Amino acid sequence: MSAAGSDLLLLLFGVGGVLILASSIGFVLKQRLSPDGSNAVIENLNARINAWWIMVALIGIAFLAGRVGVVILFGFCSFAALREFVTLTNTRRADHWALACAFFIILPVQYYLVATEWYGLYSIFIPVYAFLFMPIMAVFRGDTERFLVRIAEVQWALMICVFCASHVPALLSLDIPGYEDRNVLLIAFLVIVVQLSDVLQYVWGKLFGKTKIAPRLSPSKTVEGFVGGVASATLIGAGLWWITPFSVLQAGLLAFTIAIMGFFGGLVMSAIKRDRGVKDWGHLIGGHGGLIDRLDSVVFSAPIFFHLVRFGWSLT
Amino acid sequence: MKALFARAVSVMIVVFARAVTAVRAIWPESGPPQGQCIYFANHSSHGDFILIWSVLPPWMRVRTRPVAGADYWLKSSLNRFIGCDVFAAVLIERDREKRLQDPIAVMSDALDAGSSLILFPEGTRNETEARLLPFRSGLYNLAMATRPDIPLVPVWIDNLNRVMPKGEIVPIPLICTVTFGEALIIAPDEAREIFLARATDALLALAPKPLGDGQ
Structure with a gap:
């Protein structure tokens, strides 16, 4: 096994050990302080620890699967994050095309560029191209109500949820x-x-x-x-x-x-x-x-x- | 064979709906209704009953049938397959002049066969800015005429109208919730207007407050 592979396994075992410790502490705290599940802080702590097991398992699998695994994992994270973000924005019907474009074109293209290590394009694709083309798509529908707010929100959502998040797998390049x-x-x-x-x-x-x-x-x-x-x-x-x-x-x-x-x-x-x-x-x-x-x-x-x-x- | 295919399609539709909307059910304190009931919900999208269906536990889902307009679901063979075979919709004829069967009779037959129903008392999709259109009388007539003891469960579907507004073909992934309220029971000799007002209030009470109010 390569040095990277053995370091990675060592690291995963280390993280697994920390989680076993955390789960044990969570178990003891539950026995002592919340045997009937009534202490909200302890219940939330244990729910968090359980969720950590799943997140660590997903990241571990992606790491072992290599570049494609990591890019796909963070691509899905971006998708779920963008969905959460846009849900809370002021978008109107007139933004429909622009939003469809954000989810189904800009997001996959950004991750494709990261996967193919095209630094010159993935580092400006959203700040330059998406920044200019998204409001153009929105303007076609002619709805000017809260226009600046709407286009700014969508651009912000893309920057945070797609552009910034894609810099995690970009470390591979x-x-x-x-x-x-x-x-x-x-x-x-x-x-x-x-x-x-x-x-x-x-x-x-x-x-x-x-x-x-x-x-x-x-x-x-x-x-x-x-x-x-x-x-x-x-x-x-x-x-x-x-x-x-x-x-x-x-x-x-x-x-x-x-x-x-x-x-x-x-x-x-x-x-x-x-x-x-x-x-x-x-x-x-x-x-x-x-x-x-x-x-x-x-x-x-x-x-x-x-x-x-x-x-x-x-x-x- | 056709039944198997219909079942596969229904699973695919539910998986797709969940992937796009990450839909989540919010149950009342008493939990999901245990027996036969009539769900009544706000209606703004063709996907409304799919969302309700998606969040019902599978054993409840197989006994729950949406009530839908025959004019739309019999329009083409694809519509007919989705409406009749996949969702086992109870189809009613909305046009008073032309109809051959009384909708109340059709719905009460389905209830007698043991099914729960999903009903949209607004009668048509709400495309206005108002949160709800005035309820038609169907819900009242059905409960009063056939099964006054049946629990009537209000269900608020939130955000689906933003996922797929009328006339669009590509859904936008946004998070949707389906909020179930405590069941209502119609009172003996309750007047139509009083009952419909009570049902409207029960449904509106489930709607989340608009975003951006701060705290």
């Missing part, structure tokens, strides 16, 4: 000397750091959280959770240097950047939810809410991580 065939581990690094940062912010917040950090946006986020979560995610990222082309210090700095972007991504997406008057983006993932509730931190950190690594380490 970076050409880093001495790191050939190991790029999938860059995705593992990004996803593990950003998701652990979310989880640890939640854990630190539940254990020690007192001071709300953004009470109007996200009442459950605390200063203690933020500091503890970002600091521990940074340390874990530094400790994962062996799966990356980075040094320990570089891995820690990149992990810090990812965690910070992820935190603010969560805040921005919360602000949108508050504006639309909903608590969660959807109900796709038991205990977590919608897919965007889980993906918000990833989409904000992925493009920054991609470009930092591309600028600093990649030949292409």
